[in-house]
Amino acid sequence: MSSDLNGGLQIVWVYPDLLSTYGDRGNMLILAHRARARGIPAQTIEVRSDQRLPDQGDIYLLGGGEDGPQALAAQRLLTDGGLARAAANRAVIFAVCAGYQLLGSTFFAKGDKCPGLDMIDISSDRGPSRAVGELAGDVDPTLGLPPLTGFENHGGRTHLGPGVKPLVRVTTGVGNDGVTEGAWSETILGTYAHGPALARNPALADLLLCWATGEQSLGPLDDTWPDRLRAERLTAVGR
Amino acid sequence: MSDEKKLPLRTAFAVSVSKTAAALSRATGRGDGSVIGGRLGMMIDPDLLAHLAAGREIALVSGTNGKTTTTRFTAAALGVLGDVATNSFGANMPTGHTSALARAGATRYAVLEVDEHYLAQVIQATEPRVVALLNLSRDQLDRAKEVAMMADLWRQALAAHPKVHIVANADDPMVVYAAGAHPADEVTWFSAGQRWQDDSHVCPACGGHIQRGEAGGWACANGDLRRPSPQWTLLDGEVVAPDGVPHEVKLQLPGTVNLGNAATALAVAAKFGVNPIDAIPRLGSVASVAGRYAQVERDGRLVRLLLAKNPASWLEAFEMADVAPTLLAINARDPDGLDTSWLYDVDFSPLRGRQVLVSGDRAMDLAVRLEINGVPFTHVKTFADAVAAVPQGRLEVIANYTAFQDIRAELDRVL
Numbered sequence: 001m002s003s004d005l006n007g008g009l010q011i012v013w014v015y016p017d018l019l020s021t022y023g024d025r026g027n028m029l030i031l032a033h034r035a036r037a038r039g040i041p042a043q044t045i046e047v048r049s050d051q052r053l054p055d056q057g058d059i060y061l062l063g064g065g066e067d068g069p070q071a072l073a074a075q076r077l078l079t080d081g082g083l084a085r086a087a088a089n090r091a092v093i094f095a096v097c098a099g100y101q102l103l104g105s106t107f108f109a110k111g112d113k114c115p116g117l118d119m120i121d122i123s124s125d126r127g128p129s130r131a132v133g134e135l136a137g138d139v140d141p142t143l144g145l146p147p148l149t150g151f152e153n154h155g156g157r158t159h160l161g162p163g164v165k166p167l168v169r170v171t172t173g174v175g176n177d178g179v180t181e182g183a184w185s186e187t188i189l190g191t192y193a194h195g196p197a198l199a200r201n202p203a204l205a206d207l208l209l210c211w212a213t214g215e216q217s218l219g220p221l222d223d224t225w226p227d228r229l230r231a232e233r234l235t236a237v238g239r
Numbered sequence: 240m241s242d243e244k245k246l247p248l249r250t251a252f253a254v255s256v257s258k259t260a261a262a263l264s265r266a267t268g269r270g271d272g273s274v275i276g277g278r279l280g281m282m283i284d285p286d287l288l289a290h291l292a293a294g295r296e297i298a299l300v301s302g303t304n305g306k307t308t309t310t311r312f313t314a315a316a317l318g319v320l321g322d323v324a325t326n327s328f329g330a331n332m333p334t335g336h337t338s339a340l341a342r343a344g345a346t347r348y349a350v351l352e353v354d355e356h357y358l359a360q361v362i363q364a365t366e367p368r369v370v371a372l373l374n375l376s377r378d379q380l381d382r383a384k385e386v387a388m389m390a391d392l393w394r395q396a397l398a399a400h401p402k403v404h405i406v407a408n409a410d411d412p413m414v415v416y417a418a419g420a421h422p423a424d425e426v427t428w429f430s431a432g433q434r435w436q437d438d439s440h441v442c443p444a445c446g447g448h449i450q451r452g453e454a455g456g457w458a459c460a461n462g463d464l465r466r467p468s469p470q471w472t473l474l475d476g477e478v479v480a481p482d483g484v485p486h487e488v489k490l491q492l493p494g495t496v497n498l499g500n501a502a503t504a505l506a507v508a509a510k511f512g513v514n515p516i517d518a519i520p521r522l523g524s525v526a527s528v529a530g531r532y533a534q535v536e537r538d539g540r541l542v543r544l545l546l547a548k549n550p551a552s553w554l555e556a557f558e559m560a561d562v563a564p565t566l567l568a569i570n571a572r573d574p575d576g577l578d579t580s581w582l583y584d585v586d587f588s589p590l591r592g593r594q595v596l597v598s599g600d601r602a603m604d605l606a607v608r609l610e611i612n613g614v615p616f617t618h619v620k621t622f623a624d625a626v627a628a629v630p631q632g633r634l635e636v637i638a639n640y641t642a643f644q645d646i647r648a649e650l651d652r653v654l
Contacts (some may be wrong), residue, residue, distance in 0.1 A: 017440040017448070021377070021385075026583030026611070033611050050448055066385045068446055133577065151578050195580025199607050225610050229603040 008041030009212060010055035014083065015049040017100050017143050018073040022153065024063025026196025027094065027205075031059060034205050038218050049073060053082030058212040059092045062099025064194045067109040070098040071211040077102070077117055087119055092212045093188040096197060097154055100182070100190030108156065120185050121163030124156045127174070131155070135173030136237045137181055140165055143207060147171075148181070149200045149233045150193025158163075158183070158192075166190055187211045200224045200233055253284035254291070257341045272466045277334030280341060288333050292349070292365035295324070298507050299361060301393075302373025302414075304552045305500045306331065309373060310352035311528045312504030315512060319567040324349040329529045332357050333364065342346045344353045348511070355389055356639035359396030362403065369510045370397070371406040371503055373431075375413040376438045377581065378411065378549040386413060386438045393417035401425065406537035407505045408433075410455055416443040416464055425479075429506050430455065430469035431499025434558070435551035437584065459643040471506045478502040478515070486515050489523045492532050494559030506628035530647045531561075537650065539631040544650075546643045548575070550584040556637045557589040563633035565590060567598035567616075579604040587612045596625045599642040622649045 008081045013028045028044050035042040047053050049072065060083060065073060077083050087093060093103070101107040104122035107114055116123075135152040138211030139145040158176040160166055160183050167189065168175060175181020177190050182191035189208070191197055198205040206218050257280030264275045280287045291479055300310045300316070307329045314325040324343030326335045331352040340349060351362045355375065362370065366402035372393065375386050390413040395407065395482045407418040409428040418426055432455065433439075442449055449464075451457045458465035470481040477485040480502060488501050501522050505515045527533035534543045547556040567590075571577050579601050586611055595616040603616055609616045619625045622645075626634065639647055 020437065021583075022578065023580035023583030026580070026608075029611050066387060068387065069441055072441070072446055121261065151580060183625065195578070196583040199583070199604070199611075225603065225606040227606050232603050 008043050009059065009209075010057040011035075011037050011042055011044045011059045011061065012054060012086075013044065013046045013061045013063075014053060014099070015065070015073050015076070016046050017048045018069035018236050019063040021064045021066060022097070022195030024061070024096060024195055027061050027063070027096070027198045030196065030198040030202075030205050031061075031209065034202065034218075034221065035209055038065045038209075040209070040213065052081050053077070053086075055082045055085035055089065055091075057086055057091055059094065059208060060086055062093070062095040062102070064097035064099065066098075067178065068105070070102060071109040071112075071114050073098075074102040074107070074114055074116055076221075078115070083117065084119060087188065088117070090187055092208050093119075094208055095188070095190040097152075097192055097194040100192065101156055101158065103188065103190055104158070118235055119174045120183060120188050120190065121161030122183050123159050123161075124158045125220070127157040129155075130194070131174035133173055134233065134237050135170070135175060135181060136234060136239060137168035137170040137172070137175070139168050140184070141202075143167075143184070145201075145203045145207060147229075147234060147239060148193060148204070149230055149237075150191070150197050151195065153194055154192055154216075171239065173180040200230055249284045250287060250290040253280040253287045254341045256280055256283060257287075257338060260306045261338055261342060274330050274332075274338065274517045276341065277330075277336070277338035280337050281334060286364075288337045288364040291337060295340075295349045295365075296347060296511065297349045297351065297365050297367040298369040298371065298511070299351050299358070299365065299367045300507075301354060301355050301358045302371075302408075303376045303378045303549065304555065305373050305496065305503075305529075306352045307531070308497060308528045309371065309500040309503050310350055311373070311525055312501050312522050313507050314350040315521040315525055316504050316508035316513055317350060317411050318513060318521055319508070319513045319517045321348060322346040326351055327529070333361060333473075336361060336365070343465045350507075355393070358393060361400075362400055363398055366400075368407070369406060369507050371507050372408060372414045372418055372434065372501065373379075373500075374411045374458050374551070375417070376409055376435050376549060376557075377584070378576075387441075387443045387579070390443045392413070394420055397421055397464035404510050406503065406510065407502075409467045412439040412449050412457060412459075412464060412466075413443060415467060419444075419464065422479040426467075427471070427506055428467045429470040429499075429503055431473065431502055432495065434496075434554045437550070448559055453577065471502050473498055473502060478505060479517055480505070480509075486519060488519050491523065491526045493558045494555065496555040496558060499653065530643070535650050537626050540626050540629060540634045542626070542634045542636060542650070544646065545635065545637045546581065546632070546644065547637050548639050550581050551624050553585040553637070560635040560637065561633055562593060563635050564594040564596070564629035565635045565637060566596045566598060566619070566622075567605055568622075568636065568638035568646060569602065569605050570600040570602070570639060570642040570645070571604075572641045575642075582608040594629060596628055598622070599638070600623060622646050
């Protein structure tokens, strides 16, 4: 949430060289597409892990990753400090899967407990089995969104502290622990709905855009295809 | 081990049952018999694959993409020397290998396509002379091993067999890592290019950055891994052999990708003593591979089938396809992987300007992807609708695994 969007909305994809395992580019493309369709100029910036992370972006995206790259990304982000400064500027952060875990206090990678960025009140460890499959549930009503639909693939379990609210009450899949899925606090939002989660959840994309622009609502778009996709996936899990 | 003398009898019986089951499977139209025969045979003789492999000179071909085609080319090239057993239906797990060897009877040579997860097991069972390692990239990650883990598994598998000769792709850091612990004189490097690099930005040896330079060069920033100098290369549409002699290779299969597969096959065959000049005409006679690249005429449309099952192979398919009306068909059934998120790893913009049709179980995922990608499209429910929607002439069909099989069935199991 930057002051005035001079030069348009800046969407920063954090470390695509490390955190891009499941079509994570999709979230960046979808946000830019939906902003531009409303006449909001949007610039996408891909920042590799050997580059400095700008702290003046409007939206930061963190994707999924294998254990090694996840631990490396957390290390680099801690050293860089840019993401924490961006959060202090009330930038929007949308983090998926491994990216979601590393925003918390600790996470597990390759059997080791690793320090996270400690930017939201969560911690993650290993679950008894890998959670793979369709993920669905009802979103926190204060966010005013329709049900979440996504696909998850992770071995972690995430515990929420009092400083965050669960994003979703799970009806299909595992998410954090089989009961809740994802977490949010102010303008930071994390989910296990991996990869291009926003493809199936255009209203969530618009929420992030509202947070970033300070708008209360955005003009309607022709969502024929995303709506048909949502309907198909929610029907597939019996909703 | 129990009584050794029992084994040949048991093996003979297992082979007989295996062949009968395969023949029944084909005769009843239930399948091509390449899996069921092997499965039954291995229930009777668990070491059946090893027994059938014994005495043969074997090449294995593994990797994420191109293995069926490269296996076909390699079998064609080794045909210069004599009869070759091969699993030409793409049944690339041990049951398929067993079936293929049982069906072929006694041959001096065998070329087997091996699913990358089974490479260690199949090396152990067949004691191959040569193993070709093509590439490793993301493929059905919701169930497959992650890419770096697969490279590690390969490396361990090969470490146990230092006498096996490896023919490996110098352009793929994951493959170079997998082959990197092998004795240098037992590795032949080829360069067939790497269109898809998004799974090899991080060095599998040390976690450092892989930096890419001019003319396909690459190296880890920490210096642990770098591109080896390849002996077999492609130059201006020709295959250049280790002696520096360029060979014109006229293929029926489209694209530079297939020229790379041909170069790999020639490199493998050369280790068996085959001269490229003798093998090249045989490669040119391959018209389709398990239905892939097959061309079929339907209502005045010349339909060509291209299989694309992961991001790397989609990029390759766009390179192979003509600029013509194109049907994209996507499913997400078990053999395809249940997750469609890879659609966002593929840039579909090369299709702009072509008439694009979308179909398959997961056409809606594709529709959303193409809308974001700025590629106009039309949704069609069936293959027949797609044929009716395009003008006379070429129709390129790019489909993932089960969508491909569905369309092949509609075309009456072409080739």
